[in-house]
Amino acid sequence: MASSLALEATEDVxxxxxxxxxxxxVVVSPLAANCDPxxxxDGSALDVRRRPVPHLTFGFGVHxxxxxxxxxxxLRIALPALLRRFPGLRxxxxxxxxxxxVNGPVYALRALPITW
Structure with a gap:
């Protein structure tokens, strides 16, 4: 996904x-929209219990x-399989x-050191 898009309004809005x-x-940032507080x-915290929210990660509409x-x-198959195979994963x-x-098009971990 592009980090920003330049769009032209076709009508007053x-x-x-x-x-x-x-x-x-208008220049819009889908990445910023995905981080709307x-x-x-708190977008800086991983919260696997967070309620589902709309986002633009996979595009929208016809795109x-x-x-x-x-x-x-x-994800629904791999994560449970991983945790079954390595129950001590930590x-x-x-x-x-x-x-x-934090300074790229994708907010992500630099590394995830784990053991089992």
Whole structure:
């Protein structure tokens, strides 16, 4: 997914408190939209119990990724299988020592040191 998109308004529209006139160009960031605190709260914390929220990770509408359902299915199968195979799976370092990539198009762990 692109880190930002330049779009041109085809008609006058109001987005939040902002009026965009037909012909004006707007730069939007799907990545920033995925981190909206009004949807996810503290985005810096991994919360596997967080309620499902809308996001743009797999695109939207006619531009939705065809692999989205496959990715979801893989996670529903792979994670339980991993935990069954390695029931003692755990972090090698304290959770507070985990470091994240924050200056790229994808927010992700730099490394996930584990043992079983």
């Amino acid at each position: 109001t987005v939040g408190d902002h009026r965009v006139r037909a012909g004006q160009r 009004s949807l996810i709260g 939705q990724c065809l692999g989205q359902q496959l990715a979801g299915l893989e 972090l090698v370092v304290p959770e507070t020592d985990l470091r994240f990539r």
